[in-house]
Amino acid sequence: MLPNNLNTGPRVARYLIFLSFFHYNLVTGSSKKDLQSDDAMNVASNSQLDLRQIVFVIQSQSNSFHVQRAERLRASLLQQATDLTENPPVVLFLHSLSDNEGDWSILPMLPHFSKTFGKNSSWLVFLEEDTDVKVGELLGVLAKFDGTKEWFLGKPLHDEESTIIHHYAFAENPPQFKYPDFSAGWALSVPLVQRLAERIRDEPLKSDFTIDLKHEVALYIWNQGQGLRLTAVPELCTELQDSPRAPHCATTLSAPAPACGEAVGKEDVFVAVKTCQKFHTERVPVVKETWEQEASLLEYYSDYADPSIPTINLGVPNTERGHCGKTFAILKQFASGSVPETKWLIIVDDDTLISLPRLRALLGCYDASEPVCLGERYGYGLSQGGYSYITGGGGMVFSREAVLQLLQSGCKCYSDDAPDDMVLGMCFNALGLAVTHSPLFHQARPEDYARDYLSHQVPISFHKHWNIDPVAVFNSWLREGAPTTAPHQPDKTPKTEL
Structure with missing residues (x-):
């Protein structure tokens, strides 16, 4: 029971902050004196922190399913x-802050956040749609850090080996660089936001590729060692809500993958596999041994008609890269009536490993009457009016409506x-039409994450057969009944462009 003189308004929040702070010290064995003497952490209790000083930014998307999750x-x-208090915080949807589709890359929005919230706020807390938050506990966590300083x-997270998705950064010692797991939530103090915003105004962001946002945000803040490193906060967690380890967490996850009821049927998904003659004997057998059996409707599209597979020659010569002509021929084939009419089309490379049952379960969350383009989202030139796209290696999923609108354009x-x-x-x-991101699709191999x-x-796809046994990877990570946390060993082979 709360003391009688602390039963209303902001006082309740401050009292709960004190309790959370006391509980943290009790669990970790640290005293207040210990914390104050820890110069490396520079931690300070701030009993005046209240919810009006926190701006929550939900990393939302415009698709109706994702809007509903963000609203919840x-x-x-x-x-x-x-x-907790009569003073609610500001809660923003990232996708609705402006008409710039690239706002999901966050860095271009920092000047806006600085200008709008720089005077009256202490923290920006970023959350993914599936992040569950215990607000009282989170207040207690943030109260341990001096919000007038940069945090x-x-x-x-850290890489165990240098990886192509991070441009082989820190190749000599990959674990040295830490970057945040967005699923646990992450936070920037307003003084840091203000400094970063000034830097962006003075030195415009490069118009380049956005591949792994969490790593690239951390790199920008680190600024070649002249900036700030990530401070680990053990109460920011990716444990499931019902995990025995969850009670100490201020953030948790509700589930490892969205659960939306009944999966779409096999007959509702048409699978198009892009291949070419030189890979008919090398890659196609892997598809047949692993995931082809889960497809009801599947065709192999190639530059050569091989009846033993069989493959279909689209009349488009094979190219060493790009394959745009082949992909657009597949889209036209899908819309022409030449193949069974389905609600969904998935286009994959012949070296993509994918779980079709997991994909069909995920598609149960989406409305096929909407123009949906789903997969792992990358970006190009997002800070200067660029665009987002679904990277092909992890699999590109389209609703029929999306294909029709694209071709009609x-x-x-x-x-x-x-x-x-x-x-x-x-x-x-x-x-x-905004593309829709799912972190369950992967452009690279498990070793690269x-x-x-x-x-x-619960991953849906991985890509590339480079320096792995693809059948073993499929069996470990994607076959039904396989554990979703299969270990992988660091790859010590020389790095080359894929």
């Missing part, structure tokens, strides 16, 4: 705030060897 999270935050807080390849996924991204951007990052996922 916002409602939870505001209800908890009402239970970059999160659950740290007249958008097309500028050459057969143009990068198909990027051209599609430009086309959808021109139509005003932080182990802790994959440990709380």
Whole structure:
């Protein structure tokens, strides 16, 4: 029971902050004196912190399913705030802050955050749609850090080996660099936001690729060692809500993958596999041994008609890269009536490993009557009016409506060897249709991702047969009944471009 003189308003929040702070010290064995003497952490208790000093930014998306998830999270935050105090926090949807589709890359938005919230706020807390937050506990965590100083807080991830998705950064010692797991939530103090915003105004962001946002944000803040490193916060967690380890957490996850009821049927998904003659004997047998059996409707599209597979020759010569001509021929084939009419089309490479049952379960969350383009989202030139696209290696999923709108627009390849996924991204951007990101699709191999990052996922796809046994990888990670946290060993082979 609360003391009688602390039963209303902001005093309740401050009292709960004190309790959370006391509980943290009790669990970790640290005293207040210990914390104050820890110069390396520079931690300070701030009993005046209240919810009005926190801006929650939900990393939302415009697709209707994702809007509903973001709205549920916002409602939870505001209800908890009402239970704690009469002063609710600001809760923002990232996708709705401006008309710039690239705002999901966050860095271009920092000047806006600095200008809008720099005077009256102490923290920006970023949350993914599936992050569950215990608001009182989170207040207690943030109260331990001096909000007048620069802080970059999160659950740290690290690479065990240098990886192509991070441009082989820190190749000599990959674990030295830490970057946040967005699923656990992460936070920037407003003084840090203000300094970063000034830097962006003085030195415009590079118009370049955005591949792994969490790593690239951390690199920008680190600034070649002249900036700030991530501070690990153990209460920012990716444990499931019902985990025995969850009670100490201020953030948790509700589930490793969205659960939306009944999966779409096999007959509702048409699978198009892109291949070419030189890979008919090398890659196609892997598809047949692993995931082809889970497809009801599947065709192999090639530059050569091989009846033993069988493959279909689309009349488009094979190119060493890009494959835009082949992909657009597949889209036209899907819409022409030449194949069974289905709600969904998935286009994959012949070296993509994918779980079709998991994909069909995920598609149960989406409305096929909407123009949906789903997969792992990359970006190009997002800070300067660029566009987002679904990277092809992890699998590109389209609703029939998306394919029809794309073809009706007249958008097309500028050459057969143009990068198909990027051209599609430009086309959808021109139509005003945002692509939809799922972290369960992967452009690279399991070895290329932080182990802790994959440990709380039920992955849908991986890509590349390079220096791995693809059948073993499929059996370990993607076959039904396989554990979702299969270990992988660091790859010590020389690095080359894939």
